[in-house]
Amino acid sequence: MLFWVIITIVAHFLNAIVSIIDKHIVSNTVLKPIAYTFYSGVFQILFIALIPIVGFTIPETRFFILGVLNGILFILALLIFYKALKLSEASRVIPVVGATVPIFTVLLSYLILGELLAAKQFLAFLFFVIGGFFLSSKLDHSHFSMIKGFLLAVVAGFLFALYYTLIKYLYLHISFFDGFILFQIGGFLGAMLLLLSRQNREKIFSTPEKVAKKTAYLFIPNKILAAVAAILIFYAISIEESNIVIINSLQSVQYVFLLLFALILSKKFPKLYHEQAGGNIIMQKVGAIILIGIGLVLLGV
Numbered sequence: 001m002l003f004w005v006i007i008t009i010v011a012h013f014l015n016a017i018v019s020i021i022d023k024h025i026v027s028n029t030v031l032k033p034i035a036y037t038f039y040s041g042v043f044q045i046l047f048i049a050l051i052p053i054v055g056f057t058i059p060e061t062r063f064f065i066l067g068v069l070n071g072i073l074f075i076l077a078l079l080i081f082y083k084a085l086k087l088s089e090a091s092r093v094i095p096v097v098g099a100t101v102p103i104f105t106v107l108l109s110y111l112i113l114g115e116l117l118a119a120k121q122f123l124a125f126l127f128f129v130i131g132g133f134f135l136s137s138k139l140d141h142s143h144f145s146m147i148k149g150f151l152l153a154v155v156a157g158f159l160f161a162l163y164y165t166l167i168k169y170l171y172l173h174i175s176f177f178d179g180f181i182l183f184q185i186g187g188f189l190g191a192m193l194l195l196l197s198r199q200n201r202e203k204i205f206s207t208p209e210k211v212a213k214k215t216a217y218l219f220i221p222n223k224i225l226a227a228v229a230a231i232l233i234f235y236a237i238s239i240e241e242s243n244i245v246i247i248n249s250l251q252s253v254q255y256v257f258l259l260l261f262a263l264i265l266s267k268k269f270p271k272l273y274h275e276q277a278g279g280n281i282i283m284q285k286v287g288a289i290i291l292i293g294i295g296l297v298l299l300g301v
Contacts, residue, residue: 004242005299008250011232014225016257019094021222023085032203033082034194039204041075041191043223047184054177063174064182070166071186072193077159079194080152087149094258096150099132100157101164102249108165109244113172120298121246127295128249134288161248168237168244176238180231246299252292259285 025036058064084093102125109115117125170179194200236242 002299004236004239004247005250007232007236008247009253011229011236012251012254013257014229014232015251016254016261018222018226018229019254019258020261021218021225022082025218025222033079033086034200035204036082037075037079038191038194038200039219040078040223040226041187041194044071044184044187044191047181047227050177051181054181056181057175057178059174059178059182063170066166067170067174067179067182068186068189070163070170071183071188072190073159073166074163074183074187075190075194077156077163080159081156084149084152084156087152093149093153094255096132096153097157097160098248098251098255099129100154101161101251102129102245104158104161105165105245105248108161109168112165112169113244115243115245117243117245121243124295124298125245125249127291127298128252131288131291131295132252132255134284134291164233164237164248165244167234171234171238176235179238180234183234249295252295256289256292259289 022036059067081093081097084097087093106117106125167179167183170182174182194204233247236247237244
């Protein structure tokens with residue numbers, strides 16, 4: 001079992017939990033996606049507290065600028081993702097994003113990194129993407145219909161693909177923690193840029209106090225959990241022999257965790273985590289999970 005694959009799977013397990021909580025906060029309160037994105041990004045500046053512990057060396061100017069810009073890019077991707085999440089179930093939006101991320105990553109990794117997949121890796125990639133597609137589509141009266149917010153989810157997928165591909169590129173030139181700190185600084189700056197719009201400021205700072213109190217007990221630990229998952233993903237990407245396309249396509253494993261969590265929570269929160277349980281839907285999702293499992297077997301997991 002490849003070490004970087006194990007790290008990635010653990011990270012996606014944590015991200016499944018984060019996504020479920022994100023759905024609860026964004027959909028169960030009047031907190032706007034723009035406000036949630038802002039607070040998600042602004043707290044990233046707290047990671048500069050790691051500098052006395054892990055150290056920080058300012059890289060070459062081009063890598064410094066690219067690292068910061070990449071952090072800003074993440075905020076944009078996050079905003080579009082949250083807007084899509086507001087429109088549909090987490091167990092459908094996230095698979096759309098996850099299925100498009102590796103597809104775009106194949107092209108971007110070739111253009112930016114010059115990477116090509118080996119035959120077995122390419123087959124695993126196909127199983128992950130096809131499995132993700134079947135988890136994200138609806139079978140209704142013998143034809144497929146796509147989810148609300150599908151286009152937003154695809155755009156978010158492209159931006160996330162670019163973000164992670166640039167992380168891999170930067171980690172070929174700078175150290176792990178230097179890159180991590182740069183991305184967090186960029187994320188903070190990206191959040192602050194949202195304040196340039198008066199309309200955004202009104203949405204961000206008009207969050208009712210009762211909503212802030214209601215979500216604070218979930219928001220802060222959720223962001224900590226997301227940070228741990230991000231560190232694991234970044235570390236997996238930083239490993240020289242790791243492949244960014246496979247790391248991104250392994251997000252299909254997150255869908256399985258996400259589906260299980262959603263099925264469990266749908267009994268307690270049926271309006272929030274409603275999952276269809278008809279015969280066709282069950283067969284569709286079980287088949288998708290089998291395809292994802294085959295992909296993992298091809299990777300030697």
